[in-house]
Amino acid sequence: MSKSKEDYLGEIYRIQFSNNRAAKITEIAAALKISKPSVSEMARNLSREGLVLFEKYGGVSLTKEGIEKARHILRKHRLLEVFFNRILKIKGKFHLEAHKIEHGLSEEAADKLEQVLNNPNVCPDGDPIPAKKGKILRLTELSEKAKASVLFATSEEKNCIQRLNSLGIVPKAKIEILRRIRHGPLMVMLKGREVALGPDICSNIFVEKDEMSSKTKKAKS
Amino acid sequence: MKCHQKLKKQSHSFQKKSGQYIALVGNPNTGKSCLFNHLTGMGAIISNYPGTTVDILEGKTHIEGKLVNIVDLPGIYALSSASEDEKVTKDNITKQRPELIINVVDANLLERNLYLTLQLLELKMPMLVALNFYEELEDKGITVNSQKLQSLLGVPIVPIDAQRGAGINELLNTSIKILNGKIKLNFYNVKYDDHIEKAVKAISKIIKEDKIPGRAAALNIIEDRDIKSEKKSKSVSLRKIIRDCSKEHDLSTEISRERHGQAALIAAKVTQKKIIKKSVKEYLDRFTTEPFTGTISMIIILAVIFSALFYLGGYLSGLLGTLFERGIIGPLTPFIESIPNNLIKTSMTWGLEGINAGIQIALPYIAVFYILLGLLEDTGYLPRMAYILDRLMHKIHLHGKAIVPMMLGFGCTVPAILSTRVLPNKRERILTAILLCLIPCSARTAVILGAVGKFIGVQYALLIYGIVLLLILLVGYILGRVLPGESTGLILEMPEYRLPYLRNILMKTWLRLKDFIYIAFPLVIAGSIILGILNLYGLLTILTKPFDPIIGKWLMLPTVAGITLVYGILRKELALEMLMVLGGSNVLLDFMSPLQIFIFTLVVTLYFPCVGTFAVLKHEFGWKNSLLIAFFTIILAVIIGGLIARLFLLVGVLV
Numbered sequence: 001m002s003k004s005k006e007d008y009l010g011e012i013y014r015i016q017f018s019n020n021r022a023a024k025i026t027e028i029a030a031a032l033k034i035s036k037p038s039v040s041e042m043a044r045n046l047s048r049e050g051l052v053l054f055e056k057y058g059g060v061s062l063t064k065e066g067i068e069k070a071r072h073i074l075r076k077h078r079l080l081e082v083f084f085n086r087i088l089k090i091k092g093k094f095h096l097e098a099h100k101i102e103h104g105l106s107e108e109a110a111d112k113l114e115q116v117l118n119n120p121n122v123c124p125d126g127d128p129i130p131a132k133k134g135k136i137l138r139l140t141e142l143s144e145k146a147k148a149s150v151l152f153a154t155s156e157e158k159n160c161i162q163r164l165n166s167l168g169i170v171p172k173a174k175i176e177i178l179r180r181i182r183h184g185p186l187m188v189m190l191k192g193r194e195v196a197l198g199p200d201i202c203s204n205i206f207v208e209k210d211e212m213s214s215k216t217k218k219a220k221s
Numbered sequence: 222m223k224c225h226q227k228l229k230k231q232s233h234s235f236q237k238k239s240g241q242y243i244a245l246v247g248n249p250n251t252g253k254s255c256l257f258n259h260l261t262g263m264g265a266i267i268s269n270y271p272g273t274t275v276d277i278l279e280g281k282t283h284i285e286g287k288l289v290n291i292v293d294l295p296g297i298y299a300l301s302s303a304s305e306d307e308k309v310t311k312d313n314i315t316k317q318r319p320e321l322i323i324n325v326v327d328a329n330l331l332e333r334n335l336y337l338t339l340q341l342l343e344l345k346m347p348m349l350v351a352l353n354f355y356e357e358l359e360d361k362g363i364t365v366n367s368q369k370l371q372s373l374l375g376v377p378i379v380p381i382d383a384q385r386g387a388g389i390n391e392l393l394n395t396s397i398k399i400l401n402g403k404i405k406l407n408f409y410n411v412k413y414d415d416h417i418e419k420a421v422k423a424i425s426k427i428i429k430e431d432k433i434p435g436r437a438a439a440l441n442i443i444e445d446r447d448i449k450s451e452k453k454s455k456s457v458s459l460r461k462i463i464r465d466c467s468k469e470h471d472l473s474t475e476i477s478r479e480r481h482g483q484a485a486l487i488a489a490k491v492t493q494k495k496i497i498k499k500s501v502k503e504y505l506d507r508f509t510t511e512p513f514t515g516t517i518s519m520i521i522i523l524a525v526i527f528s529a530l531f532y533l534g535g536y537l538s539g540l541l542g543t544l545f546e547r548g549i550i551g552p553l554t555p556f557i558e559s560i561p562n563n564l565i566k567t568s569m570t571w572g573l574e575g576i577n578a579g580i581q582i583a584l585p586y587i588a589v590f591y592i593l594l595g596l597l598e599d600t601g602y603l604p605r606m607a608y609i610l611d612r613l614m615h616k617i618h619l620h621g622k623a624i625v626p627m628m629l630g631f632g633c634t635v636p637a638i639l640s641t642r643v644l645p646n647k648r649e650r651i652l653t654a655i656l657l658c659l660i661p662c663s664a665r666t667a668v669i670l671g672a673v674g675k676f677i678g679v680q681y682a683l684l685i686y687g688i689v690l691l692l693i694l695l696v697g698y699i700l701g702r703v704l705p706g707e708s709t710g711l712i713l714e715m716p717e718y719r720l721p722y723l724r725n726i727l728m729k730t731w732l733r734l735k736d737f738i739y740i741a742f743p744l745v746i747a748g749s750i751i752l753g754i755l756n757l758y759g760l761l762t763i764l765t766k767p768f769d770p771i772i773g774k775w776l777m778l779p780t781v782a783g784i785t786l787v788y789g790i791l792r793k794e795l796a797l798e799m800l801m802v803l804g805g806s807n808v809l810l811d812f813m814s815p816l817q818i819f820i821f822t823l824v825v826t827l828y829f830p831c832v833g834t835f836a837v838l839k840h841e842f843g844w845k846n847s848l849l850i851a852f853f854t855i856i857l858a859v860i861i862g863g864l865i866a867r868l869f870l871l872v873g874v875l876v
Contacts, residue, residue, distance in 0.1 A: 152474075159303040159645055160709050162444065165477035166299030167712065168333060172478065181512045184612035185621060185711050191333040191485075194506070196608040198620050198711030 006073045006103055007032060008042055012052065012060055013070035014127075022059035022183075067141075071130035076110050077102045078123035078130075083113060085124040094124060121151070121206075128206050137209060139175070139186065139202040147176045148207035155204055167195060169205060234313050235277050240288045241400055244314060246341065247325035248334050249296030250716050252353045252383040254278070256325060257293040259386050260393075264732050265293060267725060268598035269716050270625065272296065272643035275306050277313065284397045292319060295642075298333075299477075300340050302445050305642040305650075314344070315433050321400055322348040323392070328355045328365050328380070329717070332488035338374065339480050342408045343437040347399050348376050351392055355380040362495035370491045375407030384722065409487075413479050420466035427458060444473045502718045509602065510715075515609045522602070526593050530586060531670055531679055537585035538671065542807065545577050567753040571802055575749030578798035579742055581807065586667040587737060591730040594632050598729075599721035603628055604713050611711050617694055618701025620711040623653045630660040632733065634834040637662075638841060648706040651842060655700060658830040658838075658854055659693050661686065664793035665826045672797055673822045676808070677815045677875070685823055692827070692861065741792050748788055748795060749802045756803075775863045776824060778817050789825050791832055796825045816875040820866045828858035 011031050015023035029039045047054040051066035062070055080098035084090040090097060105113075111132070114120075122128050128138070142148060150173045155161050168191045169175070176189040185198050197205075235242070245253040249271030257265050261280025267273060278293040294313055295306035302308040314322065324341055326334040341348060352367055371378040377395045381388035398404045413421070424442060425435035433441075443463060463472055508514050550573055557573075560566045597603055603625050611621030622644060630637035637657050641650045661669060674682035755761045765772070765783045772783040781803050789796030800821070804812040813821070829835070829851050838847035869875050 155709075157646075157709055160712075161471070161474065162299075162301050162303045162446075163645070163712055165474055166301060166303075166336065167714070168336070168481055170474060170478035170481055173481065179507070179510055179512075181609070181612060184512075185608055187510055187608060187715070192330050193333060194715040196604070196611070196621065196711055196713045196715060198611055198615075201710040201712060 005042070005046065006069075007099075008039075008046065009051065009062065009066060009070040010073045010077060012062055013067065013074060016061055022053075022055070022061040024059045028060065073102065075130045075132065076105045078127065079110055079113050079117065079120070080105065081123045081125070082117050082120045082129070086117065137207055139177075139188075139197070139205040139207050140199060142177050142207070142209065144177055144180060147174065147210040149173065149210060150175055151206045151208055153205045155201075160201065164201070164205070174210075175207065234309070234317055235279055235290075235292050237317060238290075240281075240290050241321070242290045242292060242317070242319035243321045243323055243396060243400075244292045244294055244319035245323050245325055246294055246310065246314060246337075247296060248298055248327060248330070248337060249714065251296065251325045251327040251334065253293055253296060253325045255383040256323075256351065256353070256381070256389075257291060259383060259389050260291050264728060266729055266732060268595075268603075268729075269601040269719050269721075270598060270603045271714050271716065272306065272625065272640065273598075275639050275642040277309065282393075284393050287397075289396075289400075297337065299337055299444075300344075300441070304645050309642075314341075314346075318346070318432060320347060321396055322346055323396065324348055324350045325383075326350050326352050328352045328358055329361070329363070331365060331492060332485050335484035335488055336481055339409065339411050339484055342374065342376070343411065343440065344433050345408050345437070346433075347406065348408075349392075349395055349399060350374065350376060350378045351383075351388075352378055352380045353383050356382050356387075360500075364493045366491045366493075370487070373487055373490065374409045377404060411480055411483050413476060416466045417472065417476055417479070420462055420472060423462045423466075424459060427455060440476060444476055446473060505718055506605075506715070509605045510608055512609075515605070519606055519609055522597070526590075527683075529593060530589055530666065531674055531682070534586040534589045534670060535675065537589065538581050538675075541585060542577065542581040545580050549573070550577065563757065564754065567757045568750045571749040571753030571756075572746045574802045574805075575745040575798060576742070578801045578807065579745040579794075582671040582797055582801075583664060583667045583737060583741065583794040584734075586670055587663040588730060588734055590663045590666060591632060591733050592726060594628070595726035595729045596721055597628070599719065599726060601716040601718045604715050607711070607713055608715070617656075617697025618704075619649060619652060619656075619697065620709075622711055622713050623649065623656075626653055626657060627660060630657040630662060631666070632663050634658060634660070634662045634830055635837050638834065638837050641841075645709045645712075646706070648704055649709070651846065652697070652700055652704060654838060654842065655850055655853075656693050656697055658834060658850055659689060659696065659827065659857075661689060661826050662793065664831075667794045668797045668825050669822055671794075672809055672818050676810050676818055681815075681819060681875070685819070685826060688823065688861070688865070689826060692857070696857075741795070744791055745795060745798055748791075748799055752784070752799060752802055761803075771859060775859065776820055777863075777866050778821055778824075779813060782817075782821055786824065786828065789831070790829050793825060793831055797822075814876075816866065816869055819869070819875055820862050823865060824858045824862040826858075827861060828855050830854060 008028065011028055012023045015027055015031070025036050025039050025043065028043075029036045032039070043052060043054045043060045046052040046060075046066070051063060051069060053061050053063060077098050080102055081094045084094035084097045114132075120129060137148070139148070150169055150171055152171055153161055153164050153169055155164075164170075173190070177186055178189055178194060179187040183199065185196050186202050187194055187196055189195075245257055247253050250269065250273070252267075254265040254267045254274050257263065257278060257280060258267065260282050262282075263278070263280040265274065265278050272295070274293060274295050276295070280291045280293075282289055282291055292313070294310040297307045297310045299307070300311045300314070302311060313319075322341060324338050326338060338350060350370075352365070352370075355365070355367075358365060367378045367380055377399070379388055379392045379395055381392055395404070399406070412418075420443065421436055421439045424439035428435070428438055428442065430438040442459065466472060509518050553569075553573065557566060557569050560569070606628070607621035607624040609621075610624050614620050614623060623641075625643070626637045626640045629640055634657050637660075638654050641653045641657070644650050644653060669682050669685050673685055752761070755764070761781060761784065765780045768783040769780050772778050772786075773780045782800060785796045785799040785803060788799045801807050801809070806812060809818050830838075835847055835851055838850055
């Protein structure tokens, strides 16, 4: 896989799961600093390879295979970020540095790096590091009927966390996805009662899938 | 607009006067207001969704000959300051210090409810737990051992059924025993992890708090992250303590986690569960929240509401009108004709006309709407609708939670604006409030159906709703981009589906209609008489002339319509009633063209959101914002009204 293809997948993943919707061509173009036509062209290529779904007006969303690939890349990228930031004490430019060498990093090296860094959960920007076997997921990545345990929640607003805490969304809490609306809110079961959670909130709740059904890492886009 | 009675209770805290105070505290939708009604004999509005009560309600009751004040506080999940209603409840408990807290707990959701109970116990204030919905447990195969719970928590537990009133006597007896100091309370104390206890100890040493125990105050400071309000020197050391004691997660999250953990432990000790098969409720729940069936059922429900309003309301309107004309106006006419004094004669004729218009327009539509709204509220459907519409609401930079105030807004804008207090931040509250001013309340629906629906046709009434809806989406979209900040996102608990009690729905409808009868009717009569007298002395033309450029030229309405729009500021449906009185006929077509009726109705729907709404806007958001909103709606109404009139002329609709 060529270098830029990986960048695309990573970027689409980031947009898709932090907003719980398909990524728009304009967003990808802005993030990667390239022209919209070339983004469209790449999207068509990726779609042909079965890595993304490309709807002309709906935007680009990763398929299951695409998600797997993207998680691989992001894992390396974010592990490297931690390394540059924590060990080499590079502030600010760690993202660029990681970007330059992530594509060359082998699987084995990434595993070693993870060990040395003491299995970090998040990158310096606060984004979760995908585990090799799908350890951390955003709540939005779970499919219906999935059961999971909460790891942590993040939010810009302190009130939001407090609200989630008082409802019972705290580390280790059990949560079950009952229903979901495409690109919309999730209905979850929490301590015996149904609670509707907006997509923006769900994408900032990080969970670990319960062992029972964790064989398939399925994510609805 | 109804429900002005809410305005009288807007205080953000209760003022202690004579007698002892009992505060009702609990999670949202646990039946506090229902219990309040039973205890005080008062009529607080109760519904089946979280956040019905956003105000503090006060009432009195006699226990063993002693006068006791009961205070109903908005429902909260935790003692925090995360939203307006939570802050109100917290402040009223910790600062006003009632003599007794009755913690109302939903027995079905013991584990979740106990979280707040444990937090309340930390305050070490006299308290008892009322275990509500106890009778529902049996259907679910759950048993809760209240004796065991009592010995664990160290405060009395009384099972009650707030809807039917069972267990209330025991609740009162236990309350009075606690108030008289006859029951010894051992408050359960949550023990936290060492690093949290260390932080709590350090913080309680440096803060001064005389109203609540230092331990509770310290926990509160960590949980609320409320450090800014402290003095500079203090806040620095507070921050340092919190930072030094923090481990893997944020301290406040860890406190929360451990309290939840102990709540779960206690709940598990006292609860026994048998697995039983799925109930109808669960199927219904599924059906109404699956994306496809949920959307379909929502559309059907809304269509049923609209047709009931149009057909049933229209039928009642005709019936009442005929009855009034035959039974009252008919027999009275010869008598009025015989009055020699012109002034009295005019007053009586116009006054009667006013009553006639009021009975025909407002009463039937408004009553029918409130009965339907009551059904939606009491079954527990409203929050499901919020869930289904969350995605659409994102397009106007709000989220699903704003749907509940908006649906209330179809009834009356005043309580709807108050109910925005459940929204998480000020930006969302203001944005929702502005949109609420555009939503046709039941008074405006009365005008839409009573004027356009009745005289031009149902499709044009629907067109008005369409135009208004479009404007709401457009205004929401633009304001959402302009107003700084982001919406936090939907967090909304689904209440269980319950069969509505007819008695409760009728009582609610009456409570909401009461104001209409006591406030609106005198206004209608007085207003009609004033118009009659002005007309008698030929003053009407002089008064309406200055507005002619806007009313006559731009909006192309009869000049007299201007004065009726002024009446509409008092109450929206007055505008139409006065128009009928002025036109001298209940048949609008006698003196207005269909296009004029349409434009008049559209303008009435959009412009200045009545005095009641203005007062509540001012109370909630201040002078500047409320004046801006009022000004904005007037401009919008005038511009849209004139534009639509010209558009229709151009296209040839309604001409």
